[in-house]
Amino acid sequence: MDFNSVKEYLFDAARQAGLDEYEVYFMESDGISAETLKDEISSFSSAVSGGICFRCIVDGKIGSAATELFTKEEMAELVERAKNNAKYIENDDRAIIYKGSSKYAEISPINMATSDAAEIKSVALDLIKKTYEQSEYITDGTQTYAVQEKTKMILANSHGLYLESEVGVSGALVQAVVAKDGESQYGGDLETGFDKEKLEKLPREAIDEALSKIGAKEIPSGRYDIIFDGKQMRALLSAFCSVFSGRNAYLGLSLLKGKEGEKIAAECLTLIDDPMYPTSPMQTAFDGEGVATYKKNVIENGVLKTLLYDLASADKEGRESTGNGQRASYSSTVSISPFHFYIEGGEQSDDELFAKLGNGIYITELKGLHAGANAVTGDFSIESAGFEIKNGKIGSAIKSFTVAGNFFELIKNIESLSSNVKFGFPAGFTVFGAPNTLVRGCSVAGT
């Protein structure tokens, strides 16, 4: 059954069930990935999945139910399940099936992932070959990956709103394993896109990263000045992203409650959510409720300008939705999250930032953020690795220490940012980005 037939069946069933306001949200994903080991493709996979979520208003409450089974019987049952679920909802959110925004942004033509299986395989194979060629220290266990994912979304409702969009992303990863001086180390990171020049550099970068970690030493506990690499700063931002949810603030689950308009961070910090970030294949003109998305400064020069809202949380605050009511999958209920969420770059080059740091630590790895960071309290205590910085220059590799602090204090203590914003691979439908970030006086536990 294609989407339009599904929609007709559902809407018929909904009318027969006496419903006035209802909506169907459809999401279909198509992904392929190749993985190599030694000199061949060790694993190749493709996945096609599609599902729908039906939402309706019953006695002022929103009920929903989702399925991947597109049969006539299932459609009728889906409506019944959603109706029944609505009966047990107790929250006092205003139930809204959205009538539509007056205008939606145009998606610019983008470099949408369109490689076929053969190309994906050849990217992975080419990378593994080059990786083995480029270092005598490479050992088996070294792997490369190439992936591509496309997701199509359609939202249609009883008000006649019909919106369609497609996002897609591709990426490649070299995970280099090196053995040197009796020690094994790894290096590598997932890079977005199959840009030839970037791919060319991946093996060398992964190898250099792995080799640089050999012989890493431990450091004494104490207070250190730190530069977080942009990749780590964006991971930290991702771990604390939920503090910017207007709904969490309303519920007292974020300490940013009541802080809009106040200075909460260092003057140099501007944090942006841009659904239409130029050149990104993840550009999205509407959110999971059908609200038009737009670019906004969440923090501007240290001042919290706005939190992020969906329809229900905005209604509670007597304001407009910021177009951040997202759906993580077809089956997920609406939850608040940003699109391209990044810390704006500063004016300094990376080298100037190291010079400014003088002596301290450059952190290039943060591990276990899902466990070591608590968004409700802001506290974090994270396994880290990186390099010593002496007189502004990168020195010995260091490992086995933790950095601990509080996110809300950390953003106040940012002294300086480099100009080079590093964006990551999408986490769900959010892409995080940050430049290298200098923070003074962080707590480090080592030996």
Next chain:
Amino acid sequence: MIKQELLSEVLYAALSRGGDFAEIFCEHTRSNVLSFVDGKIDKINDNVLSGVGIRVFLGERTVYASTSDISREGLLSCAYSVADALSEGKAPISICLTRKKVIDMHPVKINPVSADISQKSDILKSACFAAKEYHPLISQVTGSLAAVKHDILVANSEGLLCEDSHTRTRIAVGAVASENGENQSGSASPGRGMGLEMFDLISPVETGRRAAEQAMVNLRASYCEAGQMTVAIENGFGGVIFHEACGHSLEATQVGVGMSEMCGKLGQKIANEKITAIDDGTIAGAWGSTNIDDEGNPTQRNVLIENGVLKGYMVDRLGSRRMGMAMTGNSRRQSYAYEPTSRMTNTFIDNGPDKNEDIIASIEYGLYAKQMGGGSVNPLTGAFNFAVTEGYMVRNGKICEAVRGASLIGTGSKILQDIDMVGQNLATGQGMCGSSSGSIPTDVGQPLIRVKKITVGGR
């Protein structure tokens, strides 16, 4: 789920252009999750997951494809896409599927998915209200009651055809205590491979109180001191230390490709002799148990480490080919969309020789980690981390003031030697473990243990 003739047809199609083994995994999963916040039932997430995953092996190479289109055309198209990706001639294989009976070791009394929502709502609310009423400073309570019924069918070109059903139920409560513009949190989230009869064993009210108690302890706690010290880790979810520090490194996923610090160490003494560690997917009604794994093999009890000596790995079909070892019933996946791989089930350090009171009494200065949060590991280097969600300083053999914000870091091979006392109150805790085949329910467990020296992250 899908007719036997069609299953054979799909397997033949998958092998039509080469390969020496084909498998089809069919899944129909019903889930129903109630969420609670701010004193009210807030959301109900209600879903049907339905699809198949088809896999072909050629030696140590695999091709995998999945689809949610389970029509005959959808299945065949998926099978041919696997065949095309392999494209290495034609395999002379004849397939004769024989249905194998699966004995249900985990019978469910009350199906938690189809149970009346009002019954589930009452259970969840009793837990959340108990948390809220625990103390006036408890400012917010979140909660969820998740019910999942997972029906699977596995058929392969060796003739295996079996079906199984697996049900699980979990309640989770998160409490926030607030004072003077500061938040602290606590949580409790027991689950079982059972239906709603789980609540005959586990009190929702106690679960709620436990979450609130932890939030209050943390509100009154000061920051943990940083540095290396002796640490006693309590039973239950404390077992996450073994899960992260060693368990992942014993999975064929890592060992089979040489990406584990435990490679080639079978028969060697890798841990203190007080340590015996087991992965057991057969424990009745446990969170990580199933009758069969996701390749159709019966789950089993695998001794991983016995008195400090490495006895075995956790091996799936691909790992079995790579390592030349027997499969151990550990192949698992989140859903049909994931290619399965070797994973843990219920993994724990067994009771040891030391009395619990002796363990605390032996510590002059250190940390007592009463409750652990999650963590992660790099299996290659063995470097791991995990969070302490409720901790206390220990001085002169006595448990003293509460401390917060601590984490523990170290390496697997070292900590296995440094666990020098093992107590006698084995208990398990429930977690969701994330890896390449998705997020799956796993039990971790241990009695109270002592780690002679480990880095404690604090400030």
